[in-house]
Amino acid sequence: MTTITTGKVSGQTGDGVTSFRGIPFAEAPFGQHRFAAPVPAAPWEGTFEAARFGPVPPQVQMMPGMPEWSSAYGLDCLSINVWTPDPGGSGLPVMVWIYGGAYWMGTSGIPEYDGTRLACEGVVVVTFNHRVGMEGYGHVEGAPANRGLLDQMLALRWVQDNAAAFGGDPGNVTVFGESAGAGAAACLMAMPAAAGLFRRVIAQSVPGMFYSPGLAGRVTAAIMARAGGSPYERTPEELVAAAQTFAVQDLPGRTAEWGVLGVNSLPFAPVVDGEVLAETPWEALADGAASGVELIVGYNRDEFALFQPPGTTADPGPALKTLAPPEADVVYRTRYPAEEIHMRVMSDWLFRMPSALLADAHTGPTFCYELTYAPTALGACHALDVPLTFGTLDSGLAQMTIGRAPEAEAVSAQFRTAWTRFAASGDPGWPAYEPVNAVTHLFDVAPSDVRDPEAASRALWSTHGISVIT
Numbered sequence: 001m002t003t004i005t006t007g008k009v010s011g012q013t014g015d016g017v018t019s020f021r022g023i024p025f026a027e028a029p030f031g032q033h034r035f036a037a038p039v040p041a042a043p044w045e046g047t048f049e050a051a052r053f054g055p056v057p058p059q060v061q062m063m064p065g066m067p068e069w070s071s072a073y074g075l076d077c078l079s080i081n082v083w084t085p086d087p088g089g090s091g092l093p094v095m096v097w098i099y100g101g102a103y104w105m106g107t108s109g110i111p112e113y114d115g116t117r118l119a120c121e122g123v124v125v126v127t128f129n130h131r132v133g134m135e136g137y138g139h140v141e142g143a144p145a146n147r148g149l150l151d152q153m154l155a156l157r158w159v160q161d162n163a164a165a166f167g168g169d170p171g172n173v174t175v176f177g178e179s180a181g182a183g184a185a186a187c188l189m190a191m192p193a194a195a196g197l198f199r200r201v202i203a204q205s206v207p208g209m210f211y212s213p214g215l216a217g218r219v220t221a222a223i224m225a226r227a228g229g230s231p232y233e234r235t236p237e238e239l240v241a242a243a244q245t246f247a248v249q250d251l252p253g254r255t256a257e258w259g260v261l262g263v264n265s266l267p268f269a270p271v272v273d274g275e276v277l278a279e280t281p282w283e284a285l286a287d288g289a290a291s292g293v294e295l296i297v298g299y300n301r302d303e304f305a306l307f308q309p310p311g312t313t314a315d316p317g318p319a320l321k322t323l324a325p326p327e328a329d330v331v332y333r334t335r336y337p338a339e340e341i342h343m344r345v346m347s348d349w350l351f352r353m354p355s356a357l358l359a360d361a362h363t364g365p366t367f368c369y370e371l372t373y374a375p376t377a378l379g380a381c382h383a384l385d386v387p388l389t390f391g392t393l394d395s396g397l398a399q400m401t402i403g404r405a406p407e408a409e410a411v412s413a414q415f416r417t418a419w420t421r422f423a424a425s426g427d428p429g430w431p432a433y434e435p436v437n438a439v440t441h442l443f444d445v446a447p448s449d450v451r452d453p454e455a456a457s458r459a460l461w462s463t464h465g466i467s468v469i470t
Helices: 132-135 148-167 182-189 213-227 237-251 282-285 315-323 328-335 339-359 385-390 396-402 410-427 456-465
Strands: 002-005 007-010 013-014 017-024 047-049 079-084 092-098 126-127 168-178 200-203 293-302 366-371 439-443 448-451
Touching: 002 148, 007 017, 013 237, 047 293, 047 315, 079 148, 092 148, 092 182, 092 410, 092 456, 126 148, 132 148, 132 213, 148 168, 168 182, 168 385, 168 410, 182 282, 200 385, 213 237, 213 293, 282 339, 293 339, 293 410, 315 328, 315 339, 328 339, 328 456, 339 456, 385 396, 385 410, 410 439
Parallel strands: 007 047, 092 126, 092 168, 168 200, 200 293, 293 366, 366 439
Antiparallel strands: 002 007, 013 017, 017 079, 079 126, 439 448
């Protein structure tokens, strides 16, 4: 049993690790708290049995393996989970995970994010739920923007207040996340209100999508045209259904009306609103924000292969015209076979180049990597790094992206060693990154450190930059 700021909690011990699941860190974000900044959880009497994950936040179910969501399972969805190898100890590095899911799906309670194996490396692992979709990122009149980011900031304050109760050092916190979770980690680096809540960041496949208030307002208005009435009047189920209908029926192919949203059909992203998020992470970091924060940032070689089935081709024209710099057509058609161009453009636009340019922008200690390990026909696809990071090689995501590749355990060990070593010391085990030489660590069966492996793309996109989508 452990005592935290809100009361006593009991966990479960197994495999050398004690875990605590589903601890409330905020009040349920509904009723009087709906569309509001999160409110810290109230203290409780007795002992909270932290034996199961908390309810899933309201969300669309569009990815295989994601748990079913229903408000019938509960709306007290802002909960936190902890794995510790030494609950009675002190001074352990703390690693706080932020899940991905395109800012409109995700939950901390899936097998892929089990913290047991990472905790066995001598760190305290924390995961938590935060609001996504309309509840977290819808641009609702009278409500603060980026409520999902505000949830994350409150969770990090909870870690500051309670890490020591689980053997952790609140002065040595590493935030790590993948996809939308990496984008959120980059946002936290750019937010002055989050300063001091963490010491290090690991950003895995940072997306480059950030919306202006005008675009976010248009998206919310279009969703509400489907749902009817005011967001405050609609149930979570109604808003989830309306957002899904909007994304599936109203966005695809409509680039004249929706610009890049007509290419990727993603309705939500952080909003550069001038208050919660004053500017994009690339702008903020280049101006010196988070210069004292140590950063690992990287990407997977074949990111978009997860969304483009092996053996299929797609016309790269719309992506080249709508997403890429003007000179991209020549660069990509010269560099890649015709059947790969669409996948390469989308990989660069969505994740690879935003990650590379974040490394360029950061003025503090920076380390860069690329995952080139390709165990299946999907190659080094998006999200392959998640089961490798956690060592959850029996999970559904691992079965899809890794299969039964015998060398996966060794590649996973590379990730777990580098990440936990960085969390402890700030040194992942390879040379620091400087834009002039762009030394990048390659995760593969035979790892290596190389100079600027994506030089052609980086040169192209560095002149284009990452701009707010309007």
